[in-house]
Amino acid sequence: MAIVGWSSCTNDEFKLDMIRKEKGRMLGSSTPTSPVSPAPPTFNDQFANIIRTFRSHCLLLQKLLNDTDKSYDEITNTKVLPPEQAETIQLLINDRDYLESLITRPLALIVCSQNYSGKARFVNELLHEKLLPEPPAITKDDIVRMIRIKHSPSFGASLTLFGCFELLDTEKLFHDVSWKTVPKEELMINDSDDEYTNGETATFEIRKPIDLLIDDLQIVVTPSNQKRLNMEQIYIQITEAVTPVFIYVIDEETLSENDTDDLRRFRAIVPNEPILFIRSMDDSNNKSRPKMSEISLSPGFIPRTKSETTCVHIFRQLCDLGFLSMMSTETTDPSEISSPLFESDMIDGCQNFPLLLTYIRKHLDRLCIRAAGILQRSHELSLDLFNNSAFDMARDILITPKRISYAREKEKNLYESLIALTNSKQSEIQRVILQAADDMREHLTDQAAQLDIAGIELSDDLTVRHSRDLKKCTSVIQEFVLIQLNQTIANKLIDSIEVLRESYIGTLTRCLRSLEMTEEDLNEQSASKALQGILQSAYQVNITVSTSSNLFKILIEKMKELFRTFHWSSSPRIDPQFKQSVALNILDGLSESKQSVCTQLNDRIRMSHDSFEHLLKQLENRHNGRLQRTEEKQQRVRKELTPKIARLELESTSLKDLIQYGMPVQGREIGRGQYGVVYACESWANERSCVIKSVVPPDDKHWNDLALEFHYLRRIPDHPRVARLIGSVIESTDRDQSAVLLVLERLKRDLYAALKNGIDFLIRMRIALDVVEGLRYLHGLGLVHRDIKLKNVLLDETNRARLTDLGFCKPEVMMSGSLVGTPIHMAPELFTLKYDHTVDIYAFGILLWYICSNSVKLPTNFDVCGSCRPERLMNFDDDCWQLMTRCWDHTPANRPYLGEVQAIIERVYEKYASATSSTPPVLSTTAT
Numbered sequence: 001m002a003i004v005g006w007s008s009c010t011n012d013e014f015k016l017d018m019i020r021k022e023k024g025r026m027l028g029s030s031t032p033t034s035p036v037s038p039a040p041p042t043f044n045d046q047f048a049n050i051i052r053t054f055r056s057h058c059l060l061l062q063k064l065l066n067d068t069d070k071s072y073d074e075i076t077n078t079k080v081l082p083p084e085q086a087e088t089i090q091l092l093i094n095d096r097d098y099l100e101s102l103i104t105r106p107l108a109l110i111v112c113s114q115n116y117s118g119k120a121r122f123v124n125e126l127l128h129e130k131l132l133p134e135p136p137a138i139t140k141d142d143i144v145r146m147i148r149i150k151h152s153p154s155f156g157a158s159l160t161l162f163g164c165f166e167l168l169d170t171e172k173l174f175h176d177v178s179w180k181t182v183p184k185e186e187l188m189i190n191d192s193d194d195e196y197t198n199g200e201t202a203t204f205e206i207r208k209p210i211d212l213l214i215d216d217l218q219i220v221v222t223p224s225n226q227k228r229l230n231m232e233q234i235y236i237q238i239t240e241a242v243t244p245v246f247i248y249v250i251d252e253e254t255l256s257e258n259d260t261d262d263l264r265r266f267r268a269i270v271p272n273e274p275i276l277f278i279r280s281m282d283d284s285n286n287k288s289r290p291k292m293s294e295i296s297l298s299p300g301f302i303p304r305t306k307s308e309t310t311c312v313h314i315f316r317q318l319c320d321l322g323f324l325s326m327m328s329t330e331t332t333d334p335s336e337i338s339s340p341l342f343e344s345d346m347i348d349g350c351q352n353f354p355l356l357l358t359y360i361r362k363h364l365d366r367l368c369i370r371a372a373g374i375l376q377r378s379h380e381l382s383l384d385l386f387n388n389s390a391f392d393m394a395r396d397i398l399i400t401p402k403r404i405s406y407a408r409e410k411e412k413n414l415y416e417s418l419i420a421l422t423n424s425k426q427s428e429i430q431r432v433i434l435q436a437a438d439d440m441r442e443h444l445t446d447q448a449a450q451l452d453i454a455g456i457e458l459s460d461d462l463t464v465r466h467s468r469d470l471k472k473c474t475s476v477i478q479e480f481v482l483i484q485l486n487q488t489i490a491n492k493l494i495d496s497i498e499v500l501r502e503s504y505i506g507t508l509t510r511c512l513r514s515l516e517m518t519e520e521d522l523n524e525q526s527a528s529k530a531l532q533g534i535l536q537s538a539y540q541v542n543i544t545v546s547t548s549s550n551l552f553k554i555l556i557e558k559m560k561e562l563f564r565t566f567h568w569s570s571s572p573r574i575d576p577q578f579k580q581s582v583a584l585n586i587l588d589g590l591s592e593s594k595q596s597v598c599t600q601l602n603d604r605i606r607m608s609h610d611s612f613e614h615l616l617k618q619l620e621n622r623h624n625g626r627l628q629r630t631e632e633k634q635q636r637v638r639k640e641l642t643p644k645i646a647r648l649e650l651e652s653t654s655l656k657d658l659i660q661y662g663m664p665v666q667g668r669e670i671g672r673g674q675y676g677v678v679y680a681c682e683s684w685a686n687e688r689s690c691v692i693k694s695v696v697p698p699d700d701k702h703w704n705d706l707a708l709e710f711h712y713l714r715r716i717p718d719h720p721r722v723a724r725l726i727g728s729v730i731e732s733t734d735r736d737q738s739a740v741l742l743v744l745e746r747l748k749r750d751l752y753a754a755l756k757n758g759i760d761f762l763i764r765m766r767i768a769l770d771v772v773e774g775l776r777y778l779h780g781l782g783l784v785h786r787d788i789k790l791k792n793v794l795l796d797e798t799n800r801a802r803l804t805d806l807g808f809c810k811p812e813v814m815m816s817g818s819l820v821g822t823p824i825h826m827a828p829e830l831f832t833l834k835y836d837h838t839v840d841i842y843a844f845g846i847l848l849w850y851i852c853s854n855s856v857k858l859p860t861n862f863d864v865c866g867s868c869r870p871e872r873l874m875n876f877d878d879d880c881w882q883l884m885t886r887c888w889d890h891t892p893a894n895r896p897y898l899g900e901v902q903a904i905i906e907r908v909y910e911k912y913a914s915a916t917s918s919t920p921p922v923l924s925t926t927a928t
Helices: 012-030 043-078 083-088 093-104 116-127 171-176 231-238 257-269 310-321 354-424 426-449 467-496 502-517 527-539 550-565 576-592 594-661 700-715 751-757 761-780 828-832 838-853 860-864 878-887 898-916
Strands: 107-113 146-151 156-161 165-169 203-208 217-221 243-250 275-279 345-348 669-672 676-684 687-695 725-731 739-745 793-795 801-803
Touching: 043 083, 043 093, 043 354, 043 594, 083 354, 093 354, 107 116, 116 217, 116 243, 231 257, 243 354, 257 310, 275 310, 275 354, 310 345, 345 354, 354 594, 426 467, 426 576, 467 576, 594 700, 594 725, 700 725, 700 739, 751 761, 751 793, 751 838, 761 793, 761 801, 761 838, 761 898, 838 878, 838 898, 878 898
Parallel strands: 107 217, 107 243, 146 203, 243 275, 275 345
Antiparallel strands: 146 217, 156 165, 156 203, 669 676, 676 687, 687 739, 725 739, 793 801
């Protein structure tokens, strides 16, 4: 049979090897003998190597899954994340099922065809033995059960349902009868046989020593002509507890209407499952096979024309069905669940199966890449949540004490203002009270006259029978008048006291409520309610008739006078005149109780202030305990959990890159550091001219640092001022001694080498601008580089700069106060272990000194005293010198913003460019 590749599966190297072999056969014995070379690996050897590689990837995935579960359980148990966030990082049920099934289930080649004969010939050729009976022993119309072939040290066969329930034991067949081909009687069934259960048919399982299947591989042959089973039932049965690889053998010149209907139903059931189509028809006599580019496609079913070969016609049919395409999908990310695992393919002929091996290898790689991608995305989500959580915790630790201090200060100001108002504006308050009483006199007396007093006994002439009823009448009238009066006075005081404006009180109230909302169990007593008590004390003047007040004594005297003016024999008449008199006496008595009202205000404001301070102190104590726990969580997230998940992300991403692109080939050594070596690399991952940074972390700390560098560098979007990370691979030897290979884009040289040879001033200023732009980009992402120096600035062929070596780069909220960096570039506060992003500005100031000096020589002041700043050289521009001195200012708050730094350097650049050119250049911060 001819072997022709019809898609991306084509193996050119294999083709050349086959051509050489074919020439050797044609020349025969007359061909001079060549030196003996090692025998090429056999088909079984290559197949076994593919399966073993797949199994090794599955073992790594199993380990990653176990480590991930362990880390996620630790995150849940330590409660460093809120429960709702901790749930989101758990693997989805579908993702976990996919991972576990891929890792634990055996691999199975699912052999389908238009008829039984195509399946049988394919299996026999694959196994290099006539295991299954071929036509004419079994005809096209015979009903054949499903067949499962497994490797076993001993011979055996059985008839099973559901993969476990044995219907018929045929072990004796292999002992009593010497046969190499399965008897057809064991495979054929009658359509009337009642062996269908729950939509499944019995499976004939064959077990024997088969080298090809030795690595837990199975071959499953689908049933033929079993019309009582639908496509979905067949799919469920054949894929039960296995990882399937579908192979469809085309044994006829065309796909019939029934064939195309079956394929459409299959695609509807599993839209992303690929199939390898193998045409077993021999078309070697056809000499007019067109090139692939000459095949014309159009939508819909296209019948075969006379000029088309059988293979081209079938290819066009499969394109119409959506299984094959003229367009390559190699750019599709195989880790995306929504994308096809691997594009279906077609090969012409099945002898030697070289293209079958290529297809199976790519298909299994895609399965593993998808699994690694699931873990990778889960690790990325966890790290993003950690970063967000660390930001929230850092903000909480910083803002909460400031909020408490703000609340205490503003409440104190409010209290002092209110006391000052009541003391300094007593006459105004008295005037407000008297004015309110005068304005309401007529209205209140009229309403009091009409007031109904319930619960008293009156005689026919409206006199009370008991003294208690008289007392009740007066108290009801008093209460009515005072309530109305209090409301009116309160409204007037609100309008008159400017300090109670919403812009002032609203901010303080919101501050207190934000503090109290973080409390797990908020008491009914709170500082915000105490604040409201202060405000109420300020304007809700509670005028009462308590027995200890002067007003009460005045009212008693007034009542006596009132009663003396009435003429009755036993009791006064409770008529409108009496009610008006009581109300008027209360209003008249206010003029003699003005001073007591002001004292009352002061007392109530002071009591509310004391209550507020007490409750605020309680709130502060609760927050102090909570913030201490938050800080402990923050440190755990920074120092333990984030590095651990970052390491898992490095491993999952590296496995994905290894499967997808292979191991990068190391070229000559081009650099060496304390923990790693940099090698040249011709190409990798479809990128040319790369470098490989090979690092062997000596301990867990360096592993964590490397994993974090990889994470933050990988998550940085492409930017012309930051060196790009292409990918990573871990050389899996002993884990503690494994080398991590970070593959990055290759640039021409670093700034140290460039300054050593000398550079033009304008180019140096251009480089300084590039560094500032790179730093501004990192800081905009919340990252701090922490190791800005000459060798961490790389230059391309046009001397444009890019920042590299983000080994110490972290988000500012994730920095735990580690002492990192290069000594002469380290800001003083680094040694206190409390610092922020301004350490990069300090380091840039030192870097600018080297750029302006056009030399790599150490500043003289550093030789004299390491704590001094570099000296000024004769050729320094004034603006540059002032800028660098501001950048390395001892106080971080005095250092300029990077935007200001960029503006100054641009001004220097344009000044010198204008002096050397009649037309000043247009300065752009984008890549050339």
